[in-house]
Amino acid sequence: MNAVVMHGLEDRSATLELLAQWSTQDWLRPLDLALARFFADLDPQAPPLLLLAAALVSHQLGQGHVCLDFGSTLANPDFALSLPPEGQRPDPGTVMPSQLLAGIEATQWLAALTPSPLVGHAAPGSSPLVLAGQALYLRRYWNYETGVARQIAARTSPALHAPPRLAERLETLFPEPTDTTDWQKIACALAASGPFSLITGGPGTGKTTTVVKLLALLQQAAMDEGTPLRLSLAAPTGKAAARLTESIGAQVSQLPVTEAVRERIPSEVTTVHRLLGRVPNSRRFRHHAGHKLSLDVLVVDEASMIDLEMMFHLLAALPDTARLILLGDKDQLASVEAGAVLGDLCRDAELGHYSPSTADWLRRQGIGRLEDPALQPGDEHQRLAQHTVMLRRSRRFGHDSGIGRLARAVNAGDAVEADAVLHERPHDVLHLSCKGPDDPALDRLLLDGQGGAAGYAAYLQRLHQRPADDAETGVWHAWAADILQAFERFRLLTAVRKGPWGVEQMNLRITQALQRQGLLSAGPTWFEGRPVMVTRNDYSLGLMNGDVGITLRLPLSDTDGQRRHGLRVVFPRNDGSNALRWVLPSRLGAVETVFAMTVHKSQGSEFAHTALLLPDRLSPVLTRELIYTGITRARTHFSLIETRSGLFPQAVQRRVVRRSGLRALIGG
Numbered sequence: 001m002n003a004v005v006m007h008g009l010e011d012r013s014a015t016l017e018l019l020a021q022w023s024t025q026d027w028l029r030p031l032d033l034a035l036a037r038f039f040a041d042l043d044p045q046a047p048p049l050l051l052l053a054a055a056l057v058s059h060q061l062g063q064g065h066v067c068l069d070f071g072s073t074l075a076n077p078d079f080a081l082s083l084p085p086e087g088q089r090p091d092p093g094t095v096m097p098s099q100l101l102a103g104i105e106a107t108q109w110l111a112a113l114t115p116s117p118l119v120g121h122a123a124p125g126s127s128p129l130v131l132a133g134q135a136l137y138l139r140r141y142w143n144y145e146t147g148v149a150r151q152i153a154a155r156t157s158p159a160l161h162a163p164p165r166l167a168e169r170l171e172t173l174f175p176e177p178t179d180t181t182d183w184q185k186i187a188c189a190l191a192a193s194g195p196f197s198l199i200t201g202g203p204g205t206g207k208t209t210t211v212v213k214l215l216a217l218l219q220q221a222a223m224d225e226g227t228p229l230r231l232s233l234a235a236p237t238g239k240a241a242a243r244l245t246e247s248i249g250a251q252v253s254q255l256p257v258t259e260a261v262r263e264r265i266p267s268e269v270t271t272v273h274r275l276l277g278r279v280p281n282s283r284r285f286r287h288h289a290g291h292k293l294s295l296d297v298l299v300v301d302e303a304s305m306i307d308l309e310m311m312f313h314l315l316a317a318l319p320d321t322a323r324l325i326l327l328g329d330k331d332q333l334a335s336v337e338a339g340a341v342l343g344d345l346c347r348d349a350e351l352g353h354y355s356p357s358t359a360d361w362l363r364r365q366g367i368g369r370l371e372d373p374a375l376q377p378g379d380e381h382q383r384l385a386q387h388t389v390m391l392r393r394s395r396r397f398g399h400d401s402g403i404g405r406l407a408r409a410v411n412a413g414d415a416v417e418a419d420a421v422l423h424e425r426p427h428d429v430l431h432l433s434c435k436g437p438d439d440p441a442l443d444r445l446l447l448d449g450q451g452g453a454a455g456y457a458a459y460l461q462r463l464h465q466r467p468a469d470d471a472e473t474g475v476w477h478a479w480a481a482d483i484l485q486a487f488e489r490f491r492l493l494t495a496v497r498k499g500p501w502g503v504e505q506m507n508l509r510i511t512q513a514l515q516r517q518g519l520l521s522a523g524p525t526w527f528e529g530r531p532v533m534v535t536r537n538d539y540s541l542g543l544m545n546g547d548v549g550i551t552l553r554l555p556l557s558d559t560d561g562q563r564r565h566g567l568r569v570v571f572p573r574n575d576g577s578n579a580l581r582w583v584l585p586s587r588l589g590a591v592e593t594v595f596a597m598t599v600h601k602s603q604g605s606e607f608a609h610t611a612l613l614l615p616d617r618l619s620p621v622l623t624r625e626l627i628y629t630g631i632t633r634a635r636t637h638f639s640l641i642e643t644r645s646g647l648f649p650q651a652v653q654r655r656v657v658r659r660s661g662l663r664a665l666i667g668g
């Protein structure tokens with residue numbers, strides 16, 4: 001008897017029954033199961049392998065993969081499908097994907113799909129599923145992927161059109177002579193001369209500086225011709241937008257350009273959602289292919305966090321004549337949603353692959369030679385490469401910085417070097433090996449910090465220096481702003497949500513430890529000092545997913561002579577104005593306590609001291625990208641907390657794999 005007959009592929013009802021079991025155990029989302037059932041109704045002939053594929057393609061979207069890749073799924077089904085999910089063990093008797101798919105060949109699976117009217121081939125059509133090579137897509141995502149590929153291909157034209165006096169303008173903006181390749185200057189020159197540009201680089205490699213100079217160059221050239229440009233800046237989250245607003249503001253004031261040019265460089269960064277104008281309660285936007293954005297240049301920062309669907313909408317709404325510059329760190333984790341667009345597009349950025357004509361063009365513009373040991377020659381067909389620049393010199397983390405060295409070792413997958421850095425104990429890197437769940441050293445680190453690195457007690461000490469009840473409003477604002485700022489000096493990041501070392505348990509643990517120390521009052525859900533993170537955009541309150549606020553007790557009006565106090569949650573407005581937003585706790589529907597947050601949620605944020613807690617067992621999420629993203633959230637101190645030795649080097653050698661066909665569609 002073969003495996004197909006035994007485990008749930010013998011007929012349609014056995015398959016649907018198995019999918020229902022997986023769904024009951026939270027291995028599949030209700031949506032994944034519903035899709036398989038819906039397709040079973042639509043096509044009574046749909047074979048078991050098609051129903052299984054339908055549920056799995058939907059499941060994979062939930063895991064960040066744009067498609068179901070048959071080759072990798074069959075090679076290692078449990079790993080490719082991330083089943084069982086993080087922190088779970090299978091119930092006794094559960095059929096694992098590896099058991100279900102044992103003995104099935106890709107050709108057999110593909111042959112089961114092709115006759116169905118539900119499955120179309122890589123061409124326009126209306127079938128709900130699309131088969132492209134060895135990958136199955138939901139049509140919507142196939143449309144997104146091909147749409148993004150088409151838009152980018154159209155923007156990667158081979159010809160570069162330099163603005164007038166490019167070399168002279170660059171000389172003014174980048175006056176420092178360098179004896180090595182000046183990647184910032186090259187990024188600026190290429191972005192100023194083509195309709196599309198990718199600028200990638202690790203933390204502090206000068207992405208913002210480059211883009212501020214680029215905007216100045218473009219605006220000055222346009223104003224010389226008498227038509228100023230409409231420039232826009234956007235980021236995927238409110239937090240990232242606020243951070244960019246702050247750093248751009250500081251840099252614009254130092255630009256060697258006229259006041260008139262400076263005034264025409266935007267000082268505010270919006271979110272991509274706001275830029276496109278989300279239509280409430282829908283997936284649609286006010287701006288789209290039929291109603292384009294009114295702008296000439298768009299810069300999008302932290303582009304690694306933009307998922308495929310968002311990128312599709314952004315590109316569709318961009319006028320054909322507009323210039324697009326995507327900035328980000330290709331090595332960071334991608335968005336939680338499906339797709340890793342920046343990572344896909346910048347995959348070979350380190351190698352350069354510049355064609356002789358790009359190199360020649362740069363030489364003719366007087367920008368210098370392309371010299372870096374990592375560079376490999378390229379040709380005209382590698383069109384994307386001609387529009388991509390990787391900034392390579394971190395000014396934040398120099399060669400002697402422990403954080404920088406650790407980040408570089410992790411990013412290179414070099415576990416030996418990473419371990420050596422930890423053993424050297426540089427002043428900016430702390431390393432704690434937990435001796436079990438009750439190790440008091442962990443609570444000490446989280447509450448009090450160490451060696452100049454803050455812990456959570458610091459912001460609560462500020463909180464306890466409260467103004468007098470009758471203090472002016474301005475005094476209360478300054479107090480709240482100070483607490484918010486102090487809270488941002490430290491954050492514990494976890495790799496996982498569930499289990500003893502997951503975000504939920506750690507939030508509980510820290511709350512209780514702070515209560516034991518008398519720093520936090522005990523309370524039911526809401527208590528003074530509780531930090532919360534918004535988990536869903538709330539346009540009526542002006543709060544975005546990821547915004548962090550702190551619960552404070554404020555004096556209310558004393559109309560009857562009795563002073564009463566009430567809790568309000570204070571949020572920064574994140575618009576560069578330093579203004580605050582006060583919200584009644586009862587109005588906050590989707591929030592969670594945020595002493596600890598997952599590395600995923602921390603993207604786009606930075607903290608002076610960042611601690612990364614690794615769980616005690618490997619899981620699919622524990623990868624090099626996750627650890628690199630965690631480390632690079634730290635500005636001055638980084639703490640690595642291990643709960644089982646030996647796991648860190650293993651995780652450093654594992655990579656995130658996101659299945660998509662974008663790179664193949666664009667070519668290269």
Ligand SMILES: Nc1ncnc2c1ncn2[C@@H]1O[C@H](COP(=O)(O)OP(=O)(O)OP(=O)(O)O)[C@@H](O)[C@H]1O
Pocket residue numbers: 176184201202203204205206207208209210247395396
């Ligand atoms: N060419 C340069 N010469 C001198 N200092 C520079 C240069 N480029 C960048 N810097 C400085 O290096 C620091 C980091 O630069 P910047 O903020 O532009 O980097 P980034 O890549 O945008 O950083 P992040 O990862 O925080 O987004 C800043 O203090 C900036 O002023």
